[in-house]
Amino acid sequence: MPRIVFVIATALLLVSATSQAETSPAERLAEAVRFKTISHQDRSRVDGNEFRRFHDFLRTTYPRVFTQLEVESINEFSLLIRWPGTDAELPPVLFTAHMDVVPIEPGTEDDWKQPPFAGIIADERIYGRGTLDDKEGVLGLLEAAEGLLAEGFSPRRSLVFAFGHDEEVSGRNGAVKLAQRMREYGWHFAWMVDEGGMVISDNPILPGKSVAIINVAEKGYLTLTLVASGDGGHSSTPPKISTIGRLSAALVRIENNPFPTRLVGPVEAMLEAMAPYAEQPQRFVFNNLWLTGGMVANTMAEDRLTNSFVRTTTALTMIDAGVKENVIPQRAEAKVNFRLLPGDTPESVVSRIEELVGDPEIEVSYDQWNQIPGVSDHTGWGFAAISDAVLSVYPEAVVVPSLLTAATDTRHYIDLTDNQYRFHGILVETSQAKSAHGTNEYIDIQSYVNSIAIARKMLELAAQPAPANR
Numbered sequence: 001m002p003r004i005v006f007v008i009a010t011a012l013l014l015v016s017a018t019s020q021a022e023t024s025p026a027e028r029l030a031e032a033v034r035f036k037t038i039s040h041q042d043r044s045r046v047d048g049n050e051f052r053r054f055h056d057f058l059r060t061t062y063p064r065v066f067t068q069l070e071v072e073s074i075n076e077f078s079l080l081i082r083w084p085g086t087d088a089e090l091p092p093v094l095f096t097a098h099m100d101v102v103p104i105e106p107g108t109e110d111d112w113k114q115p116p117f118a119g120i121i122a123d124e125r126i127y128g129r130g131t132l133d134d135k136e137g138v139l140g141l142l143e144a145a146e147g148l149l150a151e152g153f154s155p156r157r158s159l160v161f162a163f164g165h166d167e168e169v170s171g172r173n174g175a176v177k178l179a180q181r182m183r184e185y186g187w188h189f190a191w192m193v194d195e196g197g198m199v200i201s202d203n204p205i206l207p208g209k210s211v212a213i214i215n216v217a218e219k220g221y222l223t224l225t226l227v228a229s230g231d232g233g234h235s236s237t238p239p240k241i242s243t244i245g246r247l248s249a250a251l252v253r254i255e256n257n258p259f260p261t262r263l264v265g266p267v268e269a270m271l272e273a274m275a276p277y278a279e280q281p282q283r284f285v286f287n288n289l290w291l292t293g294g295m296v297a298n299t300m301a302e303d304r305l306t307n308s309f310v311r312t313t314t315a316l317t318m319i320d321a322g323v324k325e326n327v328i329p330q331r332a333e334a335k336v337n338f339r340l341l342p343g344d345t346p347e348s349v350v351s352r353i354e355e356l357v358g359d360p361e362i363e364v365s366y367d368q369w370n371q372i373p374g375v376s377d378h379t380g381w382g383f384a385a386i387s388d389a390v391l392s393v394y395p396e397a398v399v400v401p402s403l404l405t406a407a408t409d410t411r412h413y414i415d416l417t418d419n420q421y422r423f424h425g426i427l428v429e430t431s432q433a434k435s436a437h438g439t440n441e442y443i444d445i446q447s448y449v450n451s452i453a454i455a456r457k458m459l460e461l462a463a464q465p466a467p468a469n470r
């Protein structure tokens with residue numbers, strides 16, 4: 001072979017063989033950010049090429065995972081990866097994350113310290129969309145698996161990874177299809193862990209302590225549409241009550257009558273887990289929720305953020321009526337979005353709202369609602385394994401179960417396991433967590449490196465038979 005060809009061939013070989021060896025985990029996450037795997041509400045705007053290129057990147061970056069494990073593309077852009085265990089009797093464990101990210105709100109691009117899709121590493125941080133939500137989750141698991149494969153690790157229990165590609169717009173084409181395939185295979189999992197929990201470094205209840213929040217439940221999601229119809233006509237001869245007036249009055253009644261506060265199981269469990277580390281009198285309060293629960297719920301309801309933990313929330317989100325300033329509209333429409341506490345059902349919300357509206361001229365309707373995951377066991381083996389994995393890296397952390405007030409892909413996997421947890425081992429500040437769908441999303445390099453160590457420990461613990469006492 002001519003010398004020049006030989007040199008080029010050698011160089012190419014080196015490039016393809018060195019993706020793991022010569023870059024750091026942080027650099028690989030930074031590179032992942034550069035693929036614009038953006039989910040848009042308008043699905044025609046999704047760029048399939050970016051997802052294809054992202055898959056290629058994963059394949060070359062994690063060669064052991066993609067050659068030694070069973071890898072399947074689902075509905076083109078989602079990934080299902082199975083690591084077979086040596087003991088087929090043990091039910092597998094499922095690890096999930098998503099590859100898509102939310103768009104940048106137009107007009108906010110310049111507010112970023114680093115461009116959102118540039119994948120810049122600066123100030124000991126990795127900047128960009130997806131560094132917290134959720135490319136860190138996908139890559140963290142792949143880093144952990146690749147590392148274990150390199151060491152010749154062989155799980156006794158099968159481990160499965162399911163990475164969706166449209167979590168940010170419902171999961172309909174990703175997680176739903178992944179779940180369908182797993183159902184066809186007849187898989188039933190001992191437990192699963194998805195995104196939706198993390199280690200918070202500045203929890204206000206326990207100052208100075210890092211709190212690892214493993215969410216064992218999430219709130220339900222329901223949107224109702226209210227439509228008032230009536231006589232329209234010229235605004236010079238208006239009716240006594242217009243459709244707009246009728247609808248507005250109903251909306252005011254709904255907003256003025258919030259759902260009652262109450263402490264649900266996962267929130268009680270969180271407070272009880274914090275109790276031993278809290279100062280008095282808080283410790284007494286958290287230890288005696290049978291007595292203090294009502295007071296705690298009312299206190300939490302006073303703050304906008306904690307309010308969402310203690311009640312089914314009501315949010316008036318859209319209103320639409322009228323086409324011209326001198327025409328009375330015959331129709332006025334509004335949308336109200338509810339986030340349901342465990343125990344509340346779409347049916348119970350609809351009947352309460354119909355009662356509050358109490359107006360036969362207003363029609364209340366809804367689209368089909370999603371299934372709401374149940375409350376998972378925080379005393380079970382899956383929770384203990386995640387907790388042990390966290391403590392192996394953050395031995396001082398306080399691990400608590402809790403309730404996720406947002407929604408994840410988890411709901412699509414309800415029938416595949418009874419034990420659904422939400423946690424990725426990243427350490428963040430409360431203010432930083434907001435950047436996940438906002439401006440200036442970043443992760444500290446050390447936080448990311450530690451999250452890989454936690455993911456690795458989770459895989460190792462999941463791969464074993466359950467401890468006898470669980």
Ligand SMILES: [Zn+2]
Pocket residue numbers: 098133134167195
């Ligand atoms: Zn996410």
